Each structure stands twice: as C-alpha cells, then as structure tokens.
Amino acid sequence: MQPYAIKKIKTFRAVQYVFKVVLLLIILLVFFLGYKYLSYSSGSVQQNNIVHLSNFYVTAPEIPSKLDFAGEPVPIENLDVYESLDRELLVNTYYHSQTILSIKRSHRFFPVIEPILKKYDIPDDFKYLLVIESNFTNSVSPAGAAGFWQFMKPTAQKYGLEITEEIDERYNLVKATEAACKHLKDLYSYYKSWTLSAAAYNAGTGNIDRVVSLQKTTNYYDLFLNEETARYVYRILAVKIILSNPQKYGFYIPKKSRYFPVPTEKIQVDSSIADLPQFAIDLGINYKLLRIFNPWIRKYQLTNKDKKTYVFEIPRKEYRDINKLMQLFSLTDTLGVATDSIQ
Numbered sequence: 042m043q044p045y046a047i048k049k050i051k052t053f054r055a056v057q058y059v060f061k062v063v064l065l066l067i068i069l070l071v072f073f074l075g076y077k078y079l080s081y082s083s084g085s086v087q088q089n090n091i092v093h094l095s096n097f098y099v100t101a102p103e104i105p106s107k108l109d110f111a112g113e114p115v116p117i118e119n120l121d122v123y124e125s126l127d128r129e130l131l132v133n134t135y136y137h138s139q140t141i142l143s144i145k146r147s148h149r150f151f152p153v154i155e156p157i158l159k160k161y162d163i164p165d166d167f168k169y170l171l172v173i174e175s176n177f178t179n180s181v182s183p184a185g186a187a188g189f190w191q192f193m194k195p196t197a198q199k200y201g202l203e204i205t206e207e208i209d210e211r212y213n214l215v216k217a218t219e220a221a222c223k224h225l226k227d228l229y230s231y232y233k234s235w236t237l238s239a240a241a242y243n244a245g246t247g248n249i250d251r252v253v254s255l256q257k258t259t260n261y262y263d264l265f266l267n268e269e270t271a272r273y274v275y276r277i278l279a280v281k282i283i284l285s286n287p288q289k290y291g292f293y294i295p296k297k298s299r300y301f302p303v304p305t306e307k308i309q310v311d312s313s314i315a316d317l318p319q320f321a322i323d324l325g326i327n328y329k330l331l332r333i334f335n336p337w338i339r340k341y342q343l344t345n346k347d348k349k350t351y352v353f354e355i356p357r358k359e360y361r362d363i364n365k366l367m368q369l370f371s372l373t374d375t376l377g378v379a380t381d382s383i384q
C-alpha cells in the first residue's frame with residue numbers, strides 16, 4: 042500500500058476517534074445537565090416543603106394581653122392604644138439591625154444603668170427610655186440634645202453636668218444617668234404619673250402642661266399629642282416587650298455575639314493634662330481607646346484650672362483582645378436558639 046494511502050487511513054481513523062470522544066462528552070454533558078435539572082426541581086419541591094413545614098412566614102407580632110409601664114397599667118383594651126402599640130411593636134420587631142444592636146448592647150450597658158435607677162428609686166422600665174432615645178450611643182439630635190439620655194444643655198447643667206469646650210458630662214454614662222434620675226424624680230413629683238413623666242421627658246413640661254390644660258385630662262393614653270410624643274411611650278413599651286423576651290419575637294443572639302462590659306481601671310486626676318494622646322500612651326493604650334471609654338473628653342487637652350478631680354476609666358489592655366474577653370465571660374457556646382435570652 043502506498044504511503045499516501047496509509048497516511049490517509051490513519052487520518053480518517055484519528056478523526057473517527059476524536060468524533061467518538063466528542064460525542065461521548067456531549068452525551069455525558071446532556072446526562073449531567075438533565076440530572077442537575079431533575080435534582081434542582083425535586084430540591085425546590087423539598088425546599089418548599091421545608092419552608093411550609095417550618096412555618097416560615099411573616100406575621101404580626103403578638104401583643105401581650107396585659108402590660109404596664111413602671112407599674113402603671115396600659116389600657117390595651119382601648120382600640121387607639123392597641124393599634125398604637127401594634128405599630129411600634131411591628132416597627133421594632135422588623136427593624137432587625139437596630140433591634141439586634143439594642144439586644145447586643147444591653148448586656149454591656151444595662152448592668153451600669155440598672156443599679157443607678159434602683160439607687161434613685163426610679164422604675165426599672167426607664168432603662169428602655171434610654172434605648173429609644175439613643176440606642177446606647179452618645180448621639181446628638183438636630184436640636185442639640187446629646188448623650189445616652191439626650192439632654193439639652195440647660196437641663197443637663199440644671200442637674201449638675203459640666204459642659205465646656207473640653208468636657209461634656211452628658212457623655213459620661215454614670216453621671217448622665219444620675220442626672221436623668223434626678224430629672225425623672227422631679228417630673229414624677231410634679232405629675233404623679235410615671236407615664237406622663239416619660240412623655241414630659243420627651244416634650245418638656247411646658248408642652249405637656251398646655252395640652253393637659255386644653256384637653257382636660259392627665260391620662261397620657263387619652264391625650265391627643267404631636268406624633269413624636271404620641272408614639273414615645275409606645276416605643277418604650279415595644280422595646281420593653283422585645284428585649285424582655287427576644288426569642289419570642291424571633292431574635293436569637295448567641296452569648297458570644299453580645300457586647301459585654303470590658304474590665305477597666307479607674308484613675309483619678311486633679312491636675313491639667315496638656316497632651317491627652319500622650320497621657321493615653323503612658324497608660325498603655327491610645328487616644329482612640331481613651332475617648333471610647335471616656336467620651337466626656339471633647340478635646341486633646343484637659344485644662345483643669347480649678348484642680349477638680351476627674352475619674353478616667355482605662356480598659357485593661359489584655360481585654361482589647363475579643364477572645365480573652367469571651368474567655369472572661371466563658372462565652373464558649375455556638376449559635377443556637379436554646380442559648381439566647383436577655384434575662
């Protein structure tokens with residue numbers, strides 16, 4: 042046989058081989074895609090069944106049959122009260138990021154706030170007022186109210202908080218909470234109602250007095266108020282309901298995901314500090330941490346002409362490590378619905 046013919050036969054056989062390989066690959070690809078399609082279809086059905094079986098749906102949160110604020114009954118049986126509370130409960134239940142942060146932060150700040158409220162005989166429910174005012178942040182409102190308790194400058198100074206260019210004690214959690222307690226005691230002495238006192242904390246006594254006089258009632262739940270104050274107590278109640286039993290309203294926050302108190306050391310200073318960043322470095326931290334743990338500092342120096350004593354909280358250096366902080370609180374659990382409770 043001629044070399045040319047032999048070469049032609051070999052070429053033909055090679056083409057046949059390649060064709061068979063390609064055909065086999067196509068058959069395998071079709072089979073694979075068909076299998077994936079069938080698997081996806083059956084999986085979708087199974088997925089839908091799982092969703093159906095687990096009752097995965099969005100619904101209105103349950104409103105308690107009985108409720109009180111600071112020991113004062115809430116007339117839930119009244120249509121207007123029921124629907125006002127329902128609105129705030131819906132908003133806070135489905136405002137997931139904000140409510141989750143509230144739950145996380147409460148474990149750090151409630152242990153500080155609760156004993157102070159108790160010391161001044163202020164009902165424990167007022168800790169939820171702080172949540173709706175600032176959500177545990179040292180924020181500033183458009184009107185100029187500042188700090189966790191959102192004090193306006195005149196009210197803050199009335200209750201002994203120092204406010205200068207270098208210092209603003211509205212940002213001192215302990216001192217601001219004590220000032221809030223004094224303010225609330227005065228409101229209660231005047232109104233003889235914790236509910237109306239809460240409303241006055243928001244609107245001011247002048248506005249509440251005017252509305253009470255015109256409408257001839259001192260019952261908060263019977264007053265026609267501006268929208269912010271009308272929603273105010275219901276927002277407190279909604280936060281109280283959810284944070285008192287977060288699991289019931291769908292919030293499962295494992296222990297290790299919560300924010301816990303950081304161990305600190307207190308340092309008293311009765312002199313001026315020309316360079317607060319260097320002061321922080323000398324203490325083994327940095328200016329950022331100094332400001333986080335002492336937000337009442339507003340500048341880079343402390344001009345203490347009157348030789349007043351200021352108390353700085355300094356975080357223990359080792360607990361900037363989140364793993365060591367978790368070890369301190371024995372936070373070894375993993376995500377699971379059975380471990381979560383704010384109580």
